Amino acid sequence: MTRRGRFAPSPTGQLHIGNAITALAAWLQMRQTGGAFVLRIEDIDKARSRDAYAEQLQDDLLWLGLDWDEGPRVGGPYAPYVQSLREPLYEEALEKLRQDGRLYPCYCSRSELASIGSAPHGLASEGAGYPGLCRRLSEEERLAKAAKKTPALRFIMPDHALPFEDAFAGPQPSDGDDRSDFVVKRADGMFSYQLAVTVDDAAMGITDVLRGVDLLDSTPRQLALYEALGLKPPAFAHVPLLVDQEGKRLSKRDRSITLAGLRSAGVEPEQLLGALAHQAGWIDRPERLTARELIPSFGPIRQAGEHLLLTEPLRRLIGAG
Numbered sequence: 001m002t003r004r005g006r007f008a009p010s011p012t013g014q015l016h017i018g019n020a021i022t023a024l025a026a027w028l029q030m031r032q033t034g035g036a037f038v039l040r041i042e043d044i045d046k047a048r049s050r051d052a053y054a055e056q057l058q059d060d061l062l063w064l065g066l067d068w069d070e071g072p073r074v075g076g077p078y079a080p081y082v083q084s085l086r087e088p089l090y091e092e093a094l095e096k097l098r099q100d101g102r103l104y105p106c107y108c109s110r111s112e113l114a115s116i117g118s119a120p121h122g123l124a125s126e127g128a129g130y131p132g133l134c135r136r137l138s139e140e141e142r143l144a145k146a147a148k149k150t151p152a153l154r155f156i157m158p159d160h161a162l163p164f165e166d167a168f169a170g171p172q173p174s175d176g177d178d179r180s181d182f183v184v185k186r187a188d189g190m191f192s193y194q195l196a197v198t199v200d201d202a203a204m205g206i207t208d209v210l211r212g213v214d215l216l217d218s219t220p221r222q223l224a225l226y227e228a229l230g231l232k233p234p235a236f237a238h239v240p241l242l243v244d245q246e247g248k249r250l251s252k253r254d255r256s257i258t259l260a261g262l263r264s265a266g267v268e269p270e271q272l273l274g275a276l277a278h279q280a281g282w283i284d285r286p287e288r289l290t291a292r293e294l295i296p297s298f299g300p301i302r303q304a305g306e307h308l309l310l311t312e313p314l315r316r317l318i319g320a321g
């Protein structure tokens with residue numbers, strides 16, 4: 001079977017060097033294994049997404065030499081590759097979950113939940129996350145709330161752990177943390193990232209999900225959705241987050257770390273690719289290399305925990321140290 005990987009950015013800002021390592025890793029993984037590389041624009045958050053960012057991120061990827069076999073501009077068998085055009089698929093998945101009794105309406109507002117969380121004798125014993133209030137409503141209570149408010153829809157998490165093996169981060173027991181029921185469709189009609197990403201990865205036949213470690217905690221939720229929808233989950237690999245010498249996450253607002261900023265500062269793609277590959281531990285010396293030249297070097301990202309401390313060549317390139 002041909003492997004299928006993807007890069008799935010949200011067009012809510014410019015790509016930065018952290019996104020670039022993720023995109024590069026996903027592209028190299030497919031180019032090394034002869035798989036297909038898919039680009040999908042995740043713009044379900046319409047208020048924050050911009051077409052101009054979607055266009056720019058494609059220009060940025062091509063500048064780096066990362067081309068895609070399927071996606072915007074090139075099309076493909078699973079088009080459209082833009083989430084805002086795929087809503088009927090998300091609605092279909094919701095319908096199945098609804099019929100299987102895996103959803104319930106939730107009337108809680110953000111502020112109500114926040115006050116429960118901070119109450120001195122609140123629901124701390126029920127763990128972090130949503131305390132399941134609306135799951136326990138009587139029919140009478142539910143009708144009273146329904147008369148006043150449009151609900152969000154929550155998915156009922158299973159009681160069992162959802163362990164998985166992460167190709168970069170190692171075994172994930174996924175038996176603690178946030179196992180609470182989560183929103184799959186907001187009261188304003190917006191589908192959640194968890195639902196859309198699961199439906200799309202499955203519908204597009206994705207076998208390898210490679211993405212930032214900030215989404216590691218989302219994976220058990222997505223595994224629960226794969227299970228509930230009767231879909232086969234992909235393999236997962238999460239790329240550690242780049243941090244500076246003080247252990248701080250690089251700021252998205254810092255223009256020096258966006259691809260567009262580096263490009264306008266005169267940085268060549270081969271310089272950046274060499275520094276990124278060195279940062280990831282794929283090459284020992286930061287040479288100037290094209291994306292194609294890096295294909296044989298790709299492997300797991302060397303890491304200690306969730307963070308990747310910015311190494312000298314990349315730090316020098318972005319002028320941060």
Ligand code: GLU
Pocket residue numbers: 007008009010042197210211212215
């Ligand atoms: N759209 C998500 C983001 O840009 C990534 C989704 C994924 O790779 O699963 O953060």
